[in-house]
Amino acid sequence: SQQGEEDPQALSIQEGENATMNCSYKTSINNLQWYRQNSGRGLVHLILIRSNEREKHSGRLRVTLDTSKKSSSLLITASRAADTASYFCATRDSSYKLIFGSGTRLLVRP
Amino acid sequence: DTGVSQNPRHKITKRGQNVTFRCDPISEHNRLYWYRQTLGQGPEFLTYFQNEAQLEKSRLLSDRFSAERPKGSFSTLEIQRTEQGDSAMYLCASSYSRSGGADEQFFGPGTRLTVL
Numbered sequence: 239s240q241q242g243e244e245d246p247q248a249l250s251i252q253e254g255e256n257a258t259m260n261c262s263y264k265t266s267i268n269n270l271q272w273y274r275q276n277s278g279r280g281l282v283h284l285i286l287i288r289s290n291e292r293e294k295h296s297g298r299l300r301v302t303l304d305t306s307k308k309s310s311s312l313l314i315t316a317s318r319a320a321d322t323a324s325y326f327c328a329t330r331d332s333s334y335k336l337i338f339g340s341g342t343r344l345l346v347r348p
Numbered sequence: 349d350t351g352v353s354q355n356p357r358h359k360i361t362k363r364g365q366n367v368t369f370r371c372d373p374i375s376e377h378n379r380l381y382w383y384r385q386t387l388g389q390g391p392e393f394l395t396y397f398q399n400e401a402q403l404e405k406s407r408l409l410s411d412r413f414s415a416e417r418p419k420g421s422f423s424t425l426e427i428q429r430t431e432q433g434d435s436a437m438y439l440c441a442s443s444y445s446r447s448g449g450a451d452e453q454f455f456g457p458g459t460r461l462t463v464l
Contacts, residue, residue: 271452271453273455279457279458280352280439280455280456280457280458281391281439281441281455282455283452283453283454283455286452326390326391328390333404334379334381334396334398334403334404334443334445334451335381335393335396335404335406336381336383336391336393336441336453337393338383338390338391338392339390340388340389340390341389341390
């Protein structure tokens, strides 16, 4: 079963706008990771944030983590049409498996 | 190519047949994972190996499923007596364990299985 939920399930924005996706999870975690998946393809690792970190940046990506609320957010700034994809958060607890949410489908309109 | 590779990329089979998928991880990675993804859902964990040892199996992995990693390098996932409900994308990932546990998993392109 899925660990958590992404919100919104789908998001449509204009190129150049920012996109924010949220992820909630249920159990204690070691780290939380965000992945991107283009239609019908494998997952691409975007960013990892450890449980003792609150914010992390990578290029146009900004991730926050609030362990007290068991939630994370992914912000993509200055979106591009090529950012169109599904975005998944995945949590890792004391074991090594990842537990994924159900994803946010992002459409960036040119 | 230093990424995770999977073969075949697509497999169509008839119900009741056996299928086997192969995953070649990134060469220095000691952990290997199998996930299954159905349409519109996130991947679900099936099993993982550290070197050649299978350390965890999901309840999703019924007795028709078996995975091996005989020499701690490539892995195979076999499904016996396939059922239509087995139709999914089967994803393999690998990672290198390091202190602090921040081991990113790198995914292969997946094998799409269709059971007719």
